[in-house]
Amino acid sequence: MINLFQPQVGAEELDAVNAVFGDRWLGHGPRTKAFEEEFATHLGVAPEHVVFVNSGTAGLFLAVEALDLEPGDEVVLPSLSFLAAANAVLAAGAKPVFCDADRRTLNPTLEDIEAAVTERTKAVVVLHYGGYPGDVVRIAERCRERGIALIEDAACAVASRVDGRPVGTFGDFAMWSFDAMKVLVTGDGGMIYVRDPEQAARVRRLAYHGLAQPSGFGYAKVSARWWELDIPEPGRRVIGNDLTAAIGSVQLRRLPELVGRRKELVALYDRELADTEGLLTPPPLPDGHDSTHYFYWIQVDPQVRDQLASDLYGDGIYTTFRYAPLHRVPAYGSDAHLTASDWAAERTLCLPLHPGLSDADVLTVVASLRKSLAARTAETTRAVA
Template structure:
């Protein structure tokens, strides 16, 4: 089976894990701090402003808590987004307000966001779909003008940028995902960035039970003559990363340029091999100055053809999918919105395999199988209408 997502792990990651084992300290420690500092350098922010946490979803739950979101608040987010984002808003008692997206880019425009603002809007929470930056610079300006907090869901955008500025640094808070299906993986895990240093310090405390300092290792004894005493100021959680997963993340971060080159090569090959297929629309071109992580490669077809092609490819060992089903259609959120762009995208979009482990032969196989599947689906559809 050729998978849509697949990590790239090897001897370097094993060696890093072995070093952690040899240190006899698996929890939050020096390797966690090293990974935070390295990631901060990668996105161009101070090390103290990023925190390695257990998942990007936990980071979004933490972000809504930090902002004090509650029943009196609305949070605007695109309907084409991960369910964890909407859950983080709803669990805080706030109302998720879903905005539409462009049916081709699957990202919201600044106009889509602005139309969805209400007098109760406390935050805007956009996703960079498939790693494409979208209109994040314009959305950030809108939020600053309106005094609204911007939370970036940069889960898919670990190497995405506009004019060299990393996605995730346009807003007030941001999260990245390092789960097993992402580009940079730590098994589970994520990074949270807070622009305000004071807020970043509060993030660090809330991510570990609300404690001002970590305990459990001898370095804590330097802080107080009674280092075992509790100093809880907030009711926190346990959302911290650890040295075992941070060691893997550190290696993956160093390999990120290599991963990016391979993903770009696969995407460029798809663009060439899939060009000109009747009824098939390829991903949008990037605007000038935009760079992407190439996390998704999506094609768009008529809905009935899309579903037949997906089933056909699966039977031939090529796994495809669609992410993310529109959230305004999820009964739990009781949205009741009409968002034609999101609905059109959800009915027509299909993600093809793209990851750094795909070799040239895999890419050609996917492209050939896709072309053939589209032709078979079109022939079947034509026969039914004769």
């Protein structure tokens, strides 16, 4: 099976794990701190502004929790998002308000955001679809002008930049996912960035039970009674650990290599699928934008999209659509009419994209896709006639 995603781990990551085993310290410790410092350098921020957590989802929940939302407060987010963001808003007692997105990039524009903002809006969440930075610069500027918090869901965008500035540093909060399907993998894990230093310290507390000072072995040297508890407010335990952090440090060093190969594969897809009748490929990136290239998506006639996915699966090629529109999910109680999101949701299909693919794999995907598209389009044409 040619998979959609596939983690790229090997001898370096295994050596790092073995070193953690040798130290007999698998939990939150020095390697966690080192990974946070390395990721902060990657972002160009101070280490105290980033916290390594056990998932990108945990980062979303922490960011929303730090906003102290109340019933009646609204958070605007694109419908074409991962469900974790909407769940975090609901869990905080606020209301998710879904906005539309550009139907080709699947990223919300400033105009999409503004159409959903009301006097009750306390925060905006943007997802950088497939690693494309999107309209984040204009959105961030407008949020600052209006005093609305901006949360960047940068799960897909660990190496994305706008004019050299890392995606995730434009808003007030950002988080990255390092699960087994992402570009930088730690098995499970994530990083959260918090712009305000006081909020960053608070988020770090909330990530570990709300403790002002952890009460374990590492603090015996700084407190005479290190077992006593100081909890300004209750939290949860969603911190990362040295085992996954050690893998993350290796992956971060390899990131240019991993993203470079993704870029080559995207260029190959673009070249091989250029001018294919009835098929759209991702639009070019604007000047100054760099993508992590997490997704490669095509858009086709909605009457053939699902059949294409089935045909490719039959040929040993796994595809899917990310992300299903949240305004259609009954649990979120939305009555929004989002024409561009609906258009994209019926036409978009994500093709395999990961550094483990060979050029031959991509050509196999393209050949299967072209064959299926021609056959299914002909069937649809005959049915209409």
